[in-house]
């Protein structure tokens with residue numbers, strides 16, 4: 001079992017909003033991972049990303065990054081698809097400079113398309129991203145928490161099978177919301193892990209962790225782990241008992257507090 005735990009973005013207890021300070025704070029807290037948030041803009045350039053990457057390497061803090069929220073690879077508008085491809089290419093370049101092995105992406109919405117058509121278009125547009133910028137950084141396709149978003153567990157597994165450079169990002173809060181509260185016990189976590197192990201031959205999992213306020217199969221907002229919706233103690237039990245290797249990114253409103261709480265459960 002090799003579990004690396006961290007948070008989404010800069011720690012709340014970090015001095016200021018500087019990424020370098022954030023990485024130092026992650027280390028001080030005894031955590032080992034930061035997922036850098038390019039969700040509103042790519043706020044680092046190539047040089048600053050290299051500085052961030054070398055500090056992280058020195059302190060042995062794993063870095064991943066999260067691409068823009070303004071991406072829809074299945075949009076009905078061609079210009080939105082093109083802009084999305086462009087944003088992903090730009091993010092890949094910075095991800096490489098950071099030394100990130102993974103770029104997390106919300107791939108898109110069905111956009112009134114049949115689901116299989118959205119799937120084919122998203123696959124074709126991912127191929128286009130890597131045609132424009134061949135990179136070893138993986139496309140981390142996230143399981144999504146709304147019915148209108150592409151990204152059920154089935155779709156993410158199929159996409160990973162269809163594209164060489166795509167791996168899954170398992171957001172259990174999203175899966176829970178999308179399946180109307182379907183993550184209830186340890187077995188519900190284990191069945192997701194087993195499926196990814198068996199169908200994708202995955203040896204290490206990238207996980208997003210936050211409880212969710214949800215209704216009618218849709219996420220509404222993130223909640224602390226104390227909400228137990230879903231209960232992440234069962235995920236800790238599943239990981240420990242099965243010896244899974246994973247990176248866990250805490251996205252709860254209590255960032256490092258909940259990351260450390262989860263660490264104490266392992």
Ligand SMILES: [Zn+2]
Pocket residue numbers: 066104105106142
């Ligand atoms: Zn996300």
